[in-house]
Amino acid sequence: MSISTKRGDSGETDLMFGKRVPKTHPRVRTCGAVDELNAQLGVVRASDVSDALEQCIDKIQSHLVGLMGVVATDSDDHQKYADKGYQGIALCDVEWLDGIVHEVETVQGHRFRGWSRPGSQGALAGAALDVARTVSRRAELMSWEIDDAELSVARQFLNRLSDVLWLLARSREAGDAS
Structure with missing residues (x-):
């Protein structure tokens, strides 16, 4: 399948399960920001970091893929998303970030x-x-x-992630291996 479908030329795009929305829809804009975040983390990985930090960033990026899938799913389709077995984001992922905060602090x-x-x-x-x-x-x-209660864990993850990234930046600036 080609990456260029031309389906977005009219200013609309697909959510998961084929629902069409304007490209300015909050779900699409949020996914765009998470995609940008994932790309920026790629810059971090390519910036001569320790193996431990590279592995941490890789795991974060993996979680972001699942998070984008949840965000890109209309509230009516969350059960379909789960039934298909697609990667999501869970409270244990937020707790993993809490563990990083604890470690660095x-x-x-x-x-x-x-x-x-x-x-x-x-x-x-x-x-x-x-x-x-x-x-x-x-x-x-x-x-x-986005008016969708199913995004509560995704929001917690992003909130905690910004704290983790701040701490990792300070750690890196101090010359720590992480």
Whole structure:
């Protein structure tokens, strides 16, 4: 199948299960922001980071694919999505991010002590993580424009992810291996 279907030339696009919506629909815009976040995390991975950080980013990116699928599913079709066995996003994924927060704050000692100036420490990966953090925050805010209670865990994930990315940026700027 070609990536170029030309179905979007009229300003509409498909959600999961074929429902058509305008490209300006909050679901489409939120998916676009999450896709941008995923791409920015790819920049982090390519920025000479440790194996541990690369594996962490890879797992985050995997979760973002499932999150996009949930966001791209109309509220009437969430059961179909689950029945098909598509990857979603679960509370245990949010808890995994909580574990990262705990690790970086408690073990590494990186806590919020005021806002940082992204890039000021000369760490490209740290600056790229800060860009990813802002995109995560925007994606979360956009998700609140969608009237769908099934997105509560996705919103929690994006909210927590922005915190994790902030902490990872500080860790990277400090020269920690993570």
